[in-house]
Amino acid sequence: MTHGLNAAQSEAVRYLDGPCLVLAGAGSGKTRVITQKIAHLIEDKGFEPRHIAAVTFTNKAAKEMQERIGKLMEGKTTREGKRLPLKQLTVCTFHSLGVQILRMEAEHVGLKPQFSIMDSDDCFGLIQEQLGTTDKKLIRGVQSTISLWKNGMVDPETAIAQAANADEHQAALVYRNYVATLNAYQAVDFDDLIRLPAELFARNETVQLKWQNRLRYFLVDEYQDTNACQYQLLKLLAGGSHLRAPAFTAVGDDDQAIYGWRGATLDNLRLLQTDFPDLKVVKLEQNYRSTVRILEAANAVIANNPKLFDKKLWSEHGMGDPIAINPMNDEEHEAESVVFRLSAHKFERRAQFRDYAILYRGNHQARLFEQILRRERIPYVLSGGQSFFDKAEIKDICAYLRLIANPDDDPAFIRAITTPRRGIGNTTLEVLGTFAGQAKVSLFEAAMMGGIEAKLQPRQLEPLRVFCESMVRLADRAAKDPATVVLDDLMEGIHYEAYLYDAFDERQAQSRWTNTLEFLDWLKRKGTKPEAEAEGEATGFDNADGFGNEGKNLLELTQTVALMSMLEGREEDPDAVRLSTLHASKGLEYPHVFLVGVEEGILPHCREDEDMGDEKIEEERRLMYVGITRAQRSLHISWCKKRKRARETYSCEPSRFIGEMKLEEAPAPKDDMPAMSPKDRLGALKALLGNGGKAAQG
DNA sequence: AAGGCCTGGAGAGGA
């Protein structure tokens, strides 16, 4: 069963006598351990798939895990010779699990089952209103403070009591209001998806035991990224009870904890040992990714952090190429030079563009590289970027869906009723809002109530009522008719396409409409695909969230949309250089990596108004560690002696992390930059290659 | 006064 695993991996897979922590160094095969352990539980230990949960942070990770499990278990059958019900496995994100719990237990947390999920933009809007300002920096600051409070399980009253200064006090007051507002809207934010189930389990043992019985073994991916709430949830579900022993495996790497600013805390690794004294710790130290030189540099850097667990990566790969450290004159020189070196390297190694990644600390650093790559017609892909679900047109449609599912969702009401415009403006909404406030009902309810007539002109009231009535009709039908039909009627009714072409220029409108259609199409597929059809799929899974969304009516579908991503359209994989932030590169690997802008102030990053505590430096160091360990075969590090800011140039120091890599004294960097302008150099190279750089689209 | 254009500056990001 555990063939093909090394000793440590195999131990991690087979250990089931108690809680287990797998410290999986970079490139040590952690996903392998999780998937094999699931297979082991099912095949060798007689677990039913429905009793196992594997929890990740991203949809992408969840999907990848499903695929790997599917492949691993392909053709396997139960002991009775029946096909394994792999679909019943719970492989999903923390948030998706939270929603699932909340929908079923809504009554216990004072929500109706059709509660809405607000994304961060909606929440931003709420906080903006309360603060009465348009200062985005301030709003975002308050928003993240509130989020950190929530994730640290600090309630508003405590936050108010403990506020250390006027700003915090103000934020805490907003926090209290914000919680109350969400409640009035019958809505939750992303943080609530974890917090509410955790609080529920903590105070209601019956419900807790019910879920403990449903999910009997837990596997947690990227455990070092969990926050206080997620730990509580995990502990309450998998940490055992008077009826059952703890049953979980947490997989993570303390050296790759880079999400402290999002509330993740390494305390969770420490806590695991104190909360579970019999915790079995397995270290995976053999790296299957990188050459010895790269791993030694990574080890040397991370050795400067205080160690929670001592861990040293090793590899059976050869020494490999020396690591190149390249000082550059300024950021333009850096971009030109990196692109030049990359092209030359690719030519020498007969490699492909997709073998290369350029990694940087801050998103804006990508700009220059994009420029040069485009100019040289080298194809590239930018990691990250705006997600499909953040696009305005998708949010518009989602607002309608949310409103159909939950008429109390005021933000959705406002967005839907004003997009497209239908003769309802701010004045009408203000009157309606005041009225609703006094009557303590939602906007929707207020619009339908008696008494509102007196406050509004007939020509204001009329479109309001028309809108609400059409929503009521749609809601009725959404609960019974197929999603396809209802969606078509909705789109027909709101003239969305006409609105797009009216409100935007041709190009914009076209692209937005295309997105809209794609989204509708995706919804319809989700809504109509019958269970039986999914049976035949190779992986045995049919969606990215681990719960069956197929064949549901629109109402049910709408309730999970906020968390989903359309990963199923397999992203095309062009032969292109990858540009990525260090954060976004975690978990990925590339044969050849260029790590750029490795200077004091950038990596480690430092903001003027902020002091660099030890913990901050340590997280930056882990970021450097993540960067180094992305590389399989070659690693090129560059830093700029000078950078431009405003209209002056200032000089930079190489990052302390470069020194920490303890590279053997390299021979004086050979000058591979002849006395030519960068442009000429690239020209010369292309002449050398004789193919004009093999143009492709970026 | 309000609005469009340009220039400069910038942690990181998923549910």
Added chain:
DNA sequence: TCCAGGCCTT
């Protein structure tokens, strides 16, 4: 890229 703030219009 995106956002803000300054400056130049109307």
